[in-house]
Amino acid sequence: MTMSIIAAHAPSLSTAATAPAAGPITVVSGLPRSGTSMIMKMLEAGGMAVLTDGLRAADADNPKGYYEFERVKALPKGDTAWVAEAQGKAVKVISALLEHLPAGYSYRVIFVRREMAEVLASQRKMLLRRGEPADQVSDAELARLFEKHLRKVHDWLAAQPNISLLNVDYNEMLRDPDPYISQLNAFLGNSLDATKIARVVDPSLYRNRAAPA
Numbered sequence: 001m002t003m004s005i006i007a008a009h010a011p012s013l014s015t016a017a018t019a020p021a022a023g024p025i026t027v028v029s030g031l032p033r034s035g036t037s038m039i040m041k042m043l044e045a046g047g048m049a050v051l052t053d054g055l056r057a058a059d060a061d062n063p064k065g066y067y068e069f070e071r072v073k074a075l076p077k078g079d080t081a082w083v084a085e086a087q088g089k090a091v092k093v094i095s096a097l098l099e100h101l102p103a104g105y106s107y108r109v110i111f112v113r114r115e116m117a118e119v120l121a122s123q124r125k126m127l128l129r130r131g132e133p134a135d136q137v138s139d140a141e142l143a144r145l146f147e148k149h150l151r152k153v154h155d156w157l158a159a160q161p162n163i164s165l166l167n168v169d170y171n172e173m174l175r176d177p178d179p180y181i182s183q184l185n186a187f188l189g190n191s192l193d194a195t196k197i198a199r200v201v202d203p204s205l206y207r208n209r210a211a212p213a
Contacts, residue, residue, distance in 0.1 A: 027090070028092045051090065051091040052068060075101065096153075105162065111167050113170065
């Protein structure tokens with residue numbers, strides 16, 4: 001459901017016992033349909049282990065795969081036992097669920113931003129393909145709610161001492177990948193193979209482009 005992203009915000013990370021040091025958890029986040037799957041594919045190509053379960057198969061909306069881990073969706077219900085397994089790996093967590101990640105771990109959050117008109121167009125197309133209603137809320141109202149949500153998420157992220165943050169502009173990255181690949185690699189300690197990352201940046205996936213102003 002498109003509106004599920006507009007969630008109530010908890011004041012801080014949920015409590016958990018201090019985890020043993022086994023490398024930070026790399027979290028790829030953003031609004032749904034913002035390009036997070038592309039970033040996960042880039043990290044995997046560069047040599048980073050990714051935490052996925054393969055339950056959601058690639059389809060017309062995401063032909064390269066979703067790179068999801070189903071138990072992430074249960075974070076608000078307190079299912080956090082799997083988080084220890086994510087240490088030293090990358091996992092995709094949509095922006096509405098970030099606040100439910102347990103304390104006691106170090107997180108490197110790669111937050112993907114995409115032009116709002118494209119996010120809304122991509123979400124609408126996916127809902128229509130699934131036979132679900134796509135016009136219950138106007139684009140203008142959805143954009144307002146999403147922008148408010150994003151401001152809250154970034155304020156919250158800035159207040160977390162165990163989270164480092166890298167913002168990635170999806171649109172600009174597809175237009176000119178190299179600077180963003182370098183920035184991404186530097187954020188992750190220059191541990192990835194930049195050449196292999198560059199090979200999987202696929203501008204053909206840049207669909208639902210916003211019309212030029």
